[in-house]
Amino acid sequence: MPYGDDDTALRILRDSTTWAVVGLSNDTSRAVYGVARFLQQQGKRIVPVHPRAATVHGEQGYQTLADIPFPVDVVDVFVRSDKAGEVVDDAVRIGAKAVWLQLGVVDEAAYDRTRAVGVAMVMDRCPKIDWPLLGPAQA
Numbered sequence: 001m002p003y004g005d006d007d008t009a010l011r012i013l014r015d016s017t018t019w020a021v022v023g024l025s026n027d028t029s030r031a032v033y034g035v036a037r038f039l040q041q042q043g044k045r046i047v048p049v050h051p052r053a054a055t056v057h058g059e060q061g062y063q064t065l066a067d068i069p070f071p072v073d074v075v076d077v078f079v080r081s082d083k084a085g086e087v088v089d090d091a092v093r094i095g096a097k098a099v100w101l102q103l104g105v106v107d108e109a110a111y112d113r114t115r116a117v118g119v120a121m122v123m124d125r126c127p128k129i130d131w132p133l134l135g136p137a138q139a
Contacts, residue, residue, distance in 0.1 A: 004122025014136035016073035023078030024048040032078040038128045065090045074098045085110040
């Protein structure tokens with residue numbers, strides 16, 4: 001089952017500026033590190049969200065989404081599926097315009113809740129993979 005159509009993914013990629021990346025640390029071996037760097041290279045501001053709140057890719061980190069003192073367009077979620085629903089609910093609470101759950105991260109109930117309140121969401125996808133396929137720069 002596709003969780004978020006290509007049009008929704010394209011809109012998120014094209015129209016967003018600030019991406020809070022939940023699970024981002026300085027561990028260069030993790031996929032989240034490379035995806036965040038890719039988003040930065042596409043002109044997105046990334047905001048690391050991790051319990052250790054480290055500075056990553058030159059951007060100050062925060063322990064939680066609620067700690068971020070400015071608006072966030074997208075919350076990109078790199079946590080296990082059993083933890084994703086809580087993060088998704090936090091994203092809605094802080095007023096994020098969209099939520100993106102990474103490859104392998106699936107929470108159907110959170111997907112339904114989030115879409116029901118009008119927040120755009122894709123799940124089990126990766127912006128680094130979708131970017132060249134959907135071509136947001138050309139849209």
